[in-house]
Amino acid sequence: MILLLLILIPLITGAMSFAVKGEGAKALALISSILTLAVSAYVSAANFSAPITYNHEWIPVLGTQFSLLADGMSSMLCLLTGIVVMVVMIAGVNKSVENPGAFYGFLLLSQAGLMGVFLASDALVFYMFWELALIPVYFLCSTWGGEKRIAVTFKFFIYTFVGSLMMLAGLIYLSTQSQGMSSYSWSDIVRAGSSLPPQTQQWVFWLMFIAFAIKMPIFPFHTWQPDTYEQSPTPVTIILSALMVKMGLYAVLRWLLPVVPAGVAYWSDTVVVLSVIGIVYASCIAIVQTDMKRLIAYSSIAHMGLMSAVAFSHSSVGMHGIMVQMFNHGITITGMWLMVSMVENRWGTRDMTKLGGMASVAPNMAIALVIISLASIALPLTNGFIGEFMLFNGLFSGTESNHVTVMVVAGLGVILGAVYTLNMIQKTAYGATAKMLITKDISVNEFVGVAIIIILIIFLGVYPKPLLDLTSGIAAMIVK
Amino acid sequence: MKAIIATTVFGIIMMFAGFMVSNKKSVVALASLLFVALLGVNIWDLMSTSGNAPELKYSGMLRIEHYSLWFNTLMTGCSVLYILLMGKEIQKVGMHVAEYFALIFFILCGLYILSTYNNLLMLFIGIEILSIPQYILAGSDKRNLKSSEASLKYFLMGAFSTGILLMGITLLYGAARSFNIMDMVGILHTDALNPLALAGIMFIMVALSFKVSAAPMHMWTPDVYDGAPTPFTAYMATIVKASAFFAFLRLFQVSFNTLSEHWTLILAIITAATLLVGNVTAVFQQSVKRMLAYSSIAQAGFMLFSILALNKFAWQGIIIYAVAYSVATIGIFSVLVKLKDYTYDGFNGLAKKEPLLAFAASIFVFSLAGIPLTGGFMAKYYVLQAVVQQGHLLWLVIFALLMAAISVYYYFRVIIAMYFKPGNPELTSEVTPMDKVLLIITCILVILLGVLPQIFLYHV
Numbered sequence: 001m002i003l004l005l006l007i008l009i010p011l012i013t014g015a016m017s018f019a020v021k022g023e024g025a026k027a028l029a030l031i032s033s034i035l036t037l038a039v040s041a042y043v044s045a046a047n048f049s050a051p052i053t054y055n056h057e058w059i060p061v062l063g064t065q066f067s068l069l070a071d072g073m074s075s076m077l078c079l080l081t082g083i084v085v086m087v088v089m090i091a092g093v094n095k096s097v098e099n100p101g102a103f104y105g106f107l108l109l110s111q112a113g114l115m116g117v118f119l120a121s122d123a124l125v126f127y128m129f130w131e132l133a134l135i136p137v138y139f140l141c142s143t144w145g146g147e148k149r150i151a152v153t154f155k156f157f158i159y160t161f162v163g164s165l166m167m168l169a170g171l172i173y174l175s176t177q178s179q180g181m182s183s184y185s186w187s188d189i190v191r192a193g194s195s196l197p198p199q200t201q202q203w204v205f206w207l208m209f210i211a212f213a214i215k216m217p218i219f220p221f222h223t224w225q226p227d228t229y230e231q232s233p234t235p236v237t238i239i240l241s242a243l244m245v246k247m248g249l250y251a252v253l254r255w256l257l258p259v260v261p262a263g264v265a266y267w268s269d270t271v272v273v274l275s276v277i278g279i280v281y282a283s284c285i286a287i288v289q290t291d292m293k294r295l296i297a298y299s300s301i302a303h304m305g306l307m308s309a310v311a312f313s314h315s316s317v318g319m320h321g322i323m324v325q326m327f328n329h330g331i332t333i334t335g336m337w338l339m340v341s342m343v344e345n346r347w348g349t350r351d352m353t354k355l356g357g358m359a360s361v362a363p364n365m366a367i368a369l370v371i372i373s374l375a376s377i378a379l380p381l382t383n384g385f386i387g388e389f390m391l392f393n394g395l396f397s398g399t400e401s402n403h404v405t406v407m408v409v410a411g412l413g414v415i416l417g418a419v420y421t422l423n424m425i426q427k428t429a430y431g432a433t434a435k436m437l438i439t440k441d442i443s444v445n446e447f448v449g450v451a452i453i454i455i456l457i458i459f460l461g462v463y464p465k466p467l468l469d470l471t472s473g474i475a476a477m478i479v480k
Numbered sequence: 481m482k483a484i485i486a487t488t489v490f491g492i493i494m495m496f497a498g499f500m501v502s503n504k505k506s507v508v509a510l511a512s513l514l515f516v517a518l519l520g521v522n523i524w525d526l527m528s529t530s531g532n533a534p535e536l537k538y539s540g541m542l543r544i545e546h547y548s549l550w551f552n553t554l555m556t557g558c559s560v561l562y563i564l565l566m567g568k569e570i571q572k573v574g575m576h577v578a579e580y581f582a583l584i585f586f587i588l589c590g591l592y593i594l595s596t597y598n599n600l601l602m603l604f605i606g607i608e609i610l611s612i613p614q615y616i617l618a619g620s621d622k623r624n625l626k627s628s629e630a631s632l633k634y635f636l637m638g639a640f641s642t643g644i645l646l647m648g649i650t651l652l653y654g655a656a657r658s659f660n661i662m663d664m665v666g667i668l669h670t671d672a673l674n675p676l677a678l679a680g681i682m683f684i685m686v687a688l689s690f691k692v693s694a695a696p697m698h699m700w701t702p703d704v705y706d707g708a709p710t711p712f713t714a715y716m717a718t719i720v721k722a723s724a725f726f727a728f729l730r731l732f733q734v735s736f737n738t739l740s741e742h743w744t745l746i747l748a749i750i751t752a753a754t755l756l757v758g759n760v761t762a763v764f765q766q767s768v769k770r771m772l773a774y775s776s777i778a779q780a781g782f783m784l785f786s787i788l789a790l791n792k793f794a795w796q797g798i799i800i801y802a803v804a805y806s807v808a809t810i811g812i813f814s815v816l817v818k819l820k821d822y823t824y825d826g827f828n829g830l831a832k833k834e835p836l837l838a839f840a841a842s843i844f845v846f847s848l849a850g851i852p853l854t855g856g857f858m859a860k861y862y863v864l865q866a867v868v869q870q871g872h873l874l875w876l877v878i879f880a881l882l883m884a885a886i887s888v889y890y891y892f893r894v895i896i897a898m899y900f901k902p903g904n905p906e907l908t909s910e911v912t913p914m915d916k917v918l919l920i921i922t923c924i925l926v927i928l929l930g931v932l933p934q935i936f937l938y939h940v
Contacts, residue, residue, distance in 0.1 A: 059934055061796070062865070128852040135851065142900050150900050154892065161888050165881040172861075172868050172877075182869065207878075 002043060003054045003068040006078055006115045009036045010085075014108030014136075020101045029104035030089045036111065037082035044075040044470060053121070062124065063175060063183040069121035072471040073323060077118040077250060080330045083452070084242045085111045088235045091338055091449040095345075097233070103144060106136040110239055117247050123171045123184040126255065127164070130211075133244065134160055137236060146231040153231070156224040163211035163221075170207030174259065186254070193259035198266065205263030208256050209271070215248030216304050218271070219278030229297035234341035237293070241300050241337065242330040249304065249326060252311050253319070257478050268312035275312070276409050278305035283416035287423070292340045292350040295424060296333065299376065302413050303329050309410060310394045313403065316475040318394015323471035324464060325387030328375075331460075332384060335372035335453035339365070342446060343428060348437040352424060357433025362441040366429040368450045373425050375457045377418045383460035388414070481537060481544065483552060484592045486521040490514045491585035498578035508567040511581035515560045518588070522553040536598065540660065543598035551595050551726055551799055554936065555719050558806045559588060561925075562719070565814040565918050566711040568909065573709045574620050580712075583613035587720060594727040600649045600659040603727060607645065607691065610723060611638050614716055618708040630707025637700040641690035648683025651676045664735040673739065681736055681743055685750075688731075691724040694784060695753040698777050702761075705773035710822075713769070714813035717776040722802035725783050729798050732787050740790055747788055748876055755781035755883040762890045769822045771890055772812065775848060778887055779805055782880065785863040788873060793866035796937050800862045803936055804855030804929045808847035811922045815841040820906040824893055828903025834911055838898040840919040847926045849891040850884050855929025860884065862933070 013032035017025045043052060051071040058066040070078065088107070097103045113133025120126035134157065141153040171189070175182045178192035193204065214221045229237050257264055282301035289295040307325055310318040342365060343358070344350050359366040371382075378384035395407040442450065460467055494511060501507050526549045529535060535544045563570075563581075571577050590610030597603045615638065619631025653659060655677035656667045668677050690697040705713045736743065758778030765771040783805075786797040815837055819826050831838035847856035864877050897903075929936060 059932070061934055061937070062861075131852040135846075139899070142896070150896060154889075154896070157892070158885065158888055162882070162885040165885050166878070168861075169864075169878050169881050172865050173874065176865070176868050176871070182865075 001054060002039065002046075003052055003070055003119055005039050006036060006043065006119065007068075007112050009039065010108040010115065011112040014105045014112060017101050017105035017108060023100065025100040025104045026089070026093060029108060030086075030093070032108055033082070033086040033089045033111070036115075037079075037086045040075065040078040040082035040115075043070050044079045047072055047075045047470060058122075058125075063178075063181050063185075063188075064124040065122050065185060066125055067122045067185060068119040068125075069186070070119055071474065071477075073250070073253065073474045074118050076323060076327055076467070076470050077246060078115055080246070080327050081111060081114050081118065081243055083456070084238060084330055084334050087334055087338070087449045087452055088238050090445055090452075091341070092235060093445040094443060097144060099143075103140070106140045107235060107239065110136040110140070114239075114243050114247065118250060121186040123175065123186070123189050123255070125184075126251075127168055127171060130164055130167075130247065130251075131161075133247065134164075137240065137244070140236045141228065141232045144233040144236070148227070149231045152224075152227045156228045159221075159224045160211075160214055163214040166207045167211035170204050173204060173207070189255075190258050194261050196260070196262075198262035201260040201263035202266050203263075205256070205260045205267055208260070209252075209267070212248045212251045212256060213271075215251070216245055216308055217248070217301065218305065218308055219274045219281065219301075222278065222282070222301050225301060226294050226297040229300075230291065230293045234337055234344075238334050238337045241297070242334045245300065245304055246326050246330060249307055249311065249322065252308070253322070253474075253478055257311070264312065268314070271312045272309045272406055275305040275309035276406055278302070279309070279410055279413035280416070283413050283420065286420040287416065289420075290352050292343065292352060292424065292428070295352075295420060296336050296340065299417065299420065300329075300333060302417060303333075306388075306391055306410055306413060309406065310391045310398075313395055313398030313406075315394040315398045317390055317397060319475035319478050320468070320471060321387055321390025321394050323474055324467055325384075325391055327467055328383040328387045328457075328460060331453055331456050332372060332375045335368075335450065335457070336376060338446070338449055338453070339369045339372060342442070346436050346438050346440065347434060352427040355428045355434050356431035358429040360433055361436065361439060364442045364447075368442070368454060369429060370425055371454050371457065372450075373421045375461070377421045378414065381458070381461045383457045383464070385461060386464045481525060481542060481592065481596065483518065483521050483525050483556075484589055486518055487585045487589035487592065490518060491582045491589070494578050494582035494585060498576060498582070501578065504571045504577050507578045507581070508563075508571060511578070512560075512563050512567060514581075514585075515556070515563050518585075519553070519556045519560050522549070522556045525549050526553055537596075541599050541602050542593070542596045543662070544596050547795055547799070548595040548726075550938070551802070552592050554799065554803050555591055555722060555806070556588065558719055558803065558810065559584070559715075561807065561918075561922065562715060562810050565810060565915075565922070566714060566817070569711045569814075569817045573711060574622060576620075580617065580620060583617055584715065586613045587715070591719065591723040594723050595730070597727070597730070598661055600652065600661065603661075603731065604642075604645060604649060606727065607642065607724075610720060611642070611691075614638075614712075614720060617712040618704055618716070620712065621709045624707075624709075626707040627709060630704045633700055633707075634704045637690070641687045641697070644683050644690075645687035648680045648685075648687060650680070651683060652680030655680060661731060661735045665738065668735075668739060673742065678742060681739065682746070684731065685743060685747065688724065688728045689750055692721055692728060692780050692783070693777050694750050694780055695757040695777065696750075698754065698757060698780075701777055702770055702773040705776065706767070706770045710769065710813060710817045713773075714810050714817075717772070717813075718806035718809045721776065721780065722783075722798075722806055725780075725786070725798055725802065729787050729794060733790065733794060737790055744788060744790075744872075747784065748873055751781055751784040751788065752876060752879055754778070754784060755880055759883045759886045759890075763886065765890070766824060767822045768816060768824060768827065768894060772809070772816070775887065775890070776809070778883065779848070781883070782860055782863055785867050785876075785880070788876075789863070789866035789870050791866060791870055793862065793869055797859075797863035797866045800855075800929070800933050800936060801859040804847060804859035804926070807922060807925050807929065808844045808854075808856055811844040811919070811926070812841060812848070814919070814922075815844070818907050818909065818911065820908055824897045825903070826905055827894055827897035828901040828905060830898040830903075830905050833905060834907070836916050836919065837911055840923050841898060842895050843923045843926055845891045845894050847930070849888050853927065853930045855926045855933070858930050858933040 116129030286298035593606035762774035
């Protein structure tokens, strides 16, 4: 029942928000997001004893049930969703948007979709929420985005929709392969998939994987991402990069690795190579970017590439590392986008060649930027370090034929990451002071938002045990 | 089958109303009343047949199953929805409003025969009763040259395909020595199949493909749907098409199921061609009405899956698809008739001017594109799942899903125009509170179909 609340609170408040005129929508959204966070915190805390489930009859003829499950991985991602959405709402308090009722309504609806994706333990329910999370984002980007928003968002939508439909084909096929009546429950899908002959698993793998690869995004499927991040309004960019890309990775862990193990074993070399290419490629492109948003977008491809490489290298330390890193990446990149939006708000541009001198005019902002950037390049004692350490450990101990080479090449990503991130700090925080539109340091609500992020960064960097404990059982589920 | 008798009586009443009732508004009111009564008669029929055993009527010419009656009821329900949403627009088409309604009653008579026929002659009669009123409706806007062209084209092509259907029936009779579709199952054996029977099946398949506008027998569709007055296009593209599909499925599921190895591949190729032609051509249209004509071809491609499925899920599939597709298409047409300009640009800025109209239109478009939580998703899901369940033609399923992705492109252009482009669309008539209520009800139906589809399959 409590799990249902996680979906219903944002769903209902989101629907209500459309009817609210003016600034009331912001308050409603903020209250809703705090409530959701409270519930997800409760779910995570309760999870240390046993996973929580919820079942309800839905369409028995099709063998589908409305069933939700919160184990460590799910509740961790719900907690992340709760935190990120709340920070978005806090940071939005002093920003004005056109037609706030609809804007916050769509944001909350997408949160409901995300919660559903992370909680669903029935394949058809999972698919429904997978799409439900996408539609509000489509409207958000197309209405409130930048200049080229319509074309860019359309591309994004069609791209992901093609992927989802392939996944649907795969899921329908798997559901009919279960013994007796067709069933969509997670355990039946896993049983049906893993008992298929290896040749069949090899092509079912691609049906499912393409959807997830587009969402993450993995190297050749990433072309929608930088444009969409650039054109979206910042709150949406945060939702996309901190949460939606996690949908792809989560789906790989939950709905791909255990479902078609033989297919994964056959293709994992390919995917690992693609991911590693993605890391180096995206890092190199990030170095030459001048737009802060594009730089962070490419850095996100690199970070996700590392996680996906580890996901396919069959190591339990690595899996555990992914859990930790999913959370940390979500927190850190949210902080990054907040900084970008503050910079854009003060200087009126994101072009790094026209920026500089933040440290002298807005010292608090500069401090925050430096801390968050350091977390992004995984300095020890920040949250990024522990996750990245476990990921490389996982890559190294993986069963890949050439895992050492893979690790070394992927390690280049860390060095290149330091290059573009430090370069960004240098160009924005130091140097000659660029002309500002509004001369103002961090404001109260921004301070609260950024403080939450920074506290989490440092706390989890020093004491990551709660996060590690929460997700400790998961690796065993995935790596048999 | 009181409903068949009721349609004829009501049709005649409407024809009399043509000269007895002078006020157009009262004609529409009377027609709406009669349609609701017809729905009542259908429910009466449904209640009075008990159990699942099929019942033979009229010297074995009709075989009445529970699911056929349920299909009739649902389609009549959709017709009621159609009359309520479109009644005002039908008034504007021409002078003889009452006759249009009479013709629609006759179409429904054909529909009831097609859903229960047990004899190939009844199939033929049903198709004729269904088609002839449509030829007239397509040409009802007499002052419009395009409407007359549509009517003539439809009539010539329709007559041609009916000829092919008759030819097929004749050949089949030669092989099976019976018109009864149940008897054929015992007579036609797959190992010693009479070539006459095979030719007959092919002829019938081609003729029925024509009626459901499957490629390459689809050429008439865009011109006829585009030329005919919009309210009647809405009817032809939805309920009439669904009924032709039901007849198609009935024959191939019941009589030719055991012969499937002889025709499945051909039908699969027809399906692939229909999906390809419908979706790809729709992308290039500038007029929404014409786009909907091609999209109806594309949707027909999906409905063909139910015929390929050969199992009990096929019936569920066709019924849920018929309802979901009909409701959404009637809905989008009821928005379209409100606009002066039928091009995509005509939709520009609709969301600012008429938020509810735009919202409803987007729900209908979502449904047609097959976005989850709308009826269109469940419909596509049911038919595809029926085929996957059968365990063959997986390539076709994947192909169909790719085509569905293409369809998002042209459906979403409507949403882009309404929500993200500036403009001030001209409306032909004001949106009354009654319209709004009806549109909201239609939206709720679409969502309901997507969330709880099983309540629409109560009797299947």
